[in-house]
Amino acid sequence: MASGHGSNFEALVAACRDGRLAAEVELLVVNNEGCGAEERARRLGVPCRLLDHRRFDGREALDRALIAAFRQAAVDLVVMAGWMRIVTPLLIEAFPGRLVNIHPSLLPSFRGVDAIGQALAAGVTLAGCTAHLVAPEVDAGPILVQAAVPVLAGDDVDSLAERIHRQEHRILPLAVQLAAERLRDSQG
Numbered sequence: 001m002a003s004g005h006g007s008n009f010e011a012l013v014a015a016c017r018d019g020r021l022a023a024e025v026e027l028l029v030v031n032n033e034g035c036g037a038e039e040r041a042r043r044l045g046v047p048c049r050l051l052d053h054r055r056f057d058g059r060e061a062l063d064r065a066l067i068a069a070f071r072q073a074a075v076d077l078v079v080m081a082g083w084m085r086i087v088t089p090l091l092i093e094a095f096p097g098r099l100v101n102i103h104p105s106l107l108p109s110f111r112g113v114d115a116i117g118q119a120l121a122a123g124v125t126l127a128g129c130t131a132h133l134v135a136p137e138v139d140a141g142p143i144l145v146q147a148a149v150p151v152l153a154g155d156d157v158d159s160l161a162e163r164i165h166r167q168e169h170r171i172l173p174l175a176v177q178l179a180a181e182r183l184r185d186s187q188g
Helices: 007-017 036-043 059-072 089-093 115-122 156-186
Strands: 029-032 048-050 077-078 100-103 126-133 145-148
Touching: 007 036, 007 115, 007 156, 029 036, 029 059, 036 048, 036 156, 059 089, 100 156, 145 156
Parallel strands: 029 048, 077 100
Antiparallel strands: 100 126, 126 145
């Protein structure tokens, strides 16, 4: 699931194709027509489906459509890679322990929108990113992997975001692998 540029989506596809992640990306769902993620999916030959949130009567209706799309594609794990929408318990319960999110902060600090701006405003010297299982509370749930980056003198949102994104691309495939292993272990 992606809303924007799709760099985390492409990092997952690359990890699958070069053997770092024993998985396959079956489907990308985007909610913004013409977004970068949609263009990347076309270039990479990954099926892509547009589910524009503006065309649904609320979050639950969108989540029902997401559930149907993922079940039709027979996915085992769902990854929110820059999905800029709050999901409902419907989606979380449809994929218990199988819904992974990547967030640009060292959770539990700086949840929600503009986490990088929040970190800079707070004056922290260390920022980063977190991959976690999704819970009903925004940017909560069991943490799978985190990576830290220093906040440098003169950093702005763009310069810090660039370093955080590099770490997101590194840890997201690892988090997907860990989530898959947890799922396999829980099934015995």
